[in-house]
Amino acid sequence: MPAEPAFSWPIRVYYEDTDAGGVVYHANYLRFFERARTEWLRAQGIAQSRFAAETGLVFVLSELSVSFRRPARLDDELSVSCTLAETRAASLRFTQQLVRSHDQELLVGLECRVALIDAGSFKPVVLPESLKEKLRTCIPN
Numbered sequence: 001m002p003a004e005p006a007f008s009w010p011i012r013v014y015y016e017d018t019d020a021g022g023v024v025y026h027a028n029y030l031r032f033f034e035r036a037r038t039e040w041l042r043a044q045g046i047a048q049s050r051f052a053a054e055t056g057l058v059f060v061l062s063e064l065s066v067s068f069r070r071p072a073r074l075d076d077e078l079s080v081s082c083t084l085a086e087t088r089a090a091s092l093r094f095t096q097q098l099v100r101s102h103d104q105e106l107l108v109g110l111e112c113r114v115a116l117i118d119a120g121s122f123k124p125v126v127l128p129e130s131l132k133e134k135l136r137t138c139i140p141n
Contacts, residue, residue: 007081008036008082010077011098013072013077013078014074023071024073026068033110033112036080036081036082037094044138046134055128056120057119059092061115062091062115065112070100072108076100078100082094089126091113091115091124092135093112093113094111096109097109
């Protein structure tokens with residue numbers, strides 16, 4: 001059973017998420033993880049659309065590693081965790097887990113790096129002090 005996550009977001013598997021066998025199609029797990037990271041940011045007081053409009057900066061996925069362990073199926077209730085694992089000058093690294101809610105079985109694990117870039121030039125940008133301040137309590141030692 002996975003450790004208690006710092007943040008989790010509930011997901012239910014709908015028919016549109018599955019293949020003909022009622023199993024979640026592999027690419028849809030990435031959508032689930034993305035939603036949880038977005039909601040994690042929102043919980044930290046960072047709405048991505050407002051942040052982009054105010055700063056001209058956007059978050060982009062720059063690295064991704066996924067470990068598929070067990071399938072999620074139609075109608076499963078899931079929980080997707082999101083934990084800030086590391087910060088660097090221009091990026092954040094997250095660890096995430098997708099578990100089935102009723103038995104907490106780990107189905108999929110993910111590690112990713114999210115870079116902060118200038119929306120116009122697509123070049124990496126150092127995390128602004130205002131962003132660091134909002135994330136200060138989340139940053140690992």
